[in-house]
Amino acid sequence: MPVGGLVPRAADDAAELVVRNAKIHTGDPDRPAAGAVAVRDGVITVVGDDRDVAPHIGPATRVVDALGRRVVPGLNDAHLHVIRGGLNYVLELRWDGVPTLREGLAMLREQAARTPKGQWVRVVGGWSAEQFAERRLPTVAELNAAAPDTPVFVLHLYQSAVLNRAAVEAVGHGKDTPDPPGGQIVRGRGGEPTGMLLAAPSALVLYSTLAKAPVLEGEDRRTSTRHFLRELNRFGLTSAIDAAGGFQNFPDNYSTVMELARAGQLSLRIAYHLFPQTAGQEIDDLARWISTVRPEDGDEWLRLNGAGENLTWAAADFENFAQPRPELTADYEVDFEKAVRLLMENGWGFRLHATYDETIRRDLAVFEKLAAEGLFPAGNRWLFDHAETVRPDSLDRIAALGGAVSVQNRLSFQGEAFLRRYGAGVAADSPPIGAMLERGLTVAAGTDATRVSTYNPWVALHWLVSGRTVGDLALRRPSHRPGRRTALELFTRAGARLTGEADVKGRLRPGSYADLAILSEDYFTVPEPEIPHIESVLTVTGGRIVYAAAEYEGLDEELPPVSPAWSPVAHFGGYRSTPGTERRGVRQAESLGEAVAESERHRRWRVGRGLTPEGTAPVFDPCFVL
Secondary structure, three states, rough: EEEEEEEOOOOOOOEEEEEEEEEEEOOOOOEEEEEEEEEEEOOEEEEEEEHHHHOOOOOEEEEEEEEOEEEEEEEEEEEEEEHHHHHHHEEEEEEEEOOHHHHHHHHHHHHHOOOOOOOOEEOOOOOOOOHOOOOOOHHHHHHHHHHOOOOOOEEEEEEEEEEOOHHHHHOOOOOOOOOOOOOOEEOOOOEEEEEEEEOOOOHHHHHHHHOOOOOOHHHHHHHHHHHHHHHHHOOOEEEEEOOOOOOOOHHHHHHHHHHHHHHOOOOOOOEEEEEEOOOOOOHHHHHHHHOOOOOEEEEEOOOEEEEEEOOOOOOOOOOOOOOOOOOOOOOOOOHHHHHHHHHHHHHOEEEEOOOOOOHHHHHHHHHHHHHOOOOOOOOEEEEEOOOOOOOOHHHHHHHHHHOOOOOOOOHHHHHHHHHHHHHHHHOOOOOOHHHHHHHHOOOEEEOOOOOOOOOOHHHHHHHHOOOOOOOOOOOOOOHHHHHHHHHHOOOHHHEEEHHOOOOOOOOOOOOOOOEEEOOOOOOOOOOOHHHOOOOOEEEEEOOOOEEEOOEEEEEEOOOOOOOOOOOHHHHHHHOOOOOOOOHHHHHHHHHHHHHHHHHHHHHHHHHHHOOOOOOOOOOOOHOOOO
């Protein structure tokens, strides 16, 4: 592709891919900006301008003209449940980015009509009632009306789930079904389940109910995972750290990504963690894994990164901010210390779910006890996840022990509930990102998708820099809102530090992995409210074009069709793109059209009940009488 004087030359070291005519943010302080990069064998070989890459263009080199767009290092989500998300992606109806509940219910109604008998319609995370114009959840009655015969399960954050009548029957909830520990089955006057489930405060009742839904098997699991990875590539993601999670068993639920890795079909680099699933059996599980695999086993595409995000169930606090902070057992440290000691003695790092400072303080006391014995951290990487209410002196203790922190934008979806419970002062400092950075801590950012937040990293980046929820409520004070360059660093090289790959990932410089994204809009200059609307138009992972849109459509690798054919993803796709401010006039006109349609439906309702005569409505203004 000879463009602008870049004529192919015969060269033994010819690049396989060149991206030119770009505004490249390299993330490399030695050369922060460039106009072109060259790639060979999955690694960046040249960073410079068109003149620098020209000698490396051969007859087989693919040259991509970025058309002056912004290019950034590939994004790295430091806390994403990518393995579990991939196994379920094509089964889920996504309300991510949907602006109104009315639209969401219309999608649900349409999907129920095509869903075969025995299957469910499930909406599992990525949305909040605060994002809807109506600012509310769907009711059980609305779900029954939309899908009278098809089971429907709608999960709302870690707070609640709404089931229609068919789903209540499918899961077997009845008058005599006991409430699970930490959860509530809401009941009517006669004791029958209404269809509402509450995490009070544990989400176990939500996830154990969802676990009764049908699952994918065989090739459908691989296809679902590949399409989910492509959806992540759509937003410029090239790496993720899988935080494991409940109902994600090793090795069974990891087999799909392992098969894809062996076949060279991963389009996203995954570092994964192992999470003991059975209370009371955690130490035995960890000991068995330690004898089987070791951290950093694998390669640059799929590698073990350690244990967590839970080590023992008793040490886990829950983050349903609609409920009070849970009181953990007085003696959880006994087994927790055994788990940490076992990991340290065998060279395993870990990540640890800890929402509240009260939990973090108790955990740190265990770490400090082991440090006094010379066993912690013993050269192993470790971090706290979430840390919304961590206090400054706890941050000092984390820094002294060589720890890191991974923050997620859970409060962009749960911020209103957090504010109501803890007040504006606490919310303004949650999480205290500025204080973390001041102490020199590695602070990596992620989404915690897919069952609470959306997997769209630009929503998280907007939350980082603005401190605003998806309902546009401003929470965090300016000192805890990093600038755009720092926020991008949290989503690129900081995540690479958590996996020991900072020398080859997160920056665009010679010798680094060729992971990059050409953006639809310039992240550094668009108005702040436009950040969530950014997508990638071309994503490269390891020198492979793994996502292509706009002028580049068709350059990416072909995927098999979504399967099964009735999948919500086959009809609605994943994240629902919404217009930015420059297109709000169009959205306003669309809203007026929706209002007219709603008015006509209301008129028909009144006619059906004899409240309005059939036929054309009378004209009340004589100016309109001909």
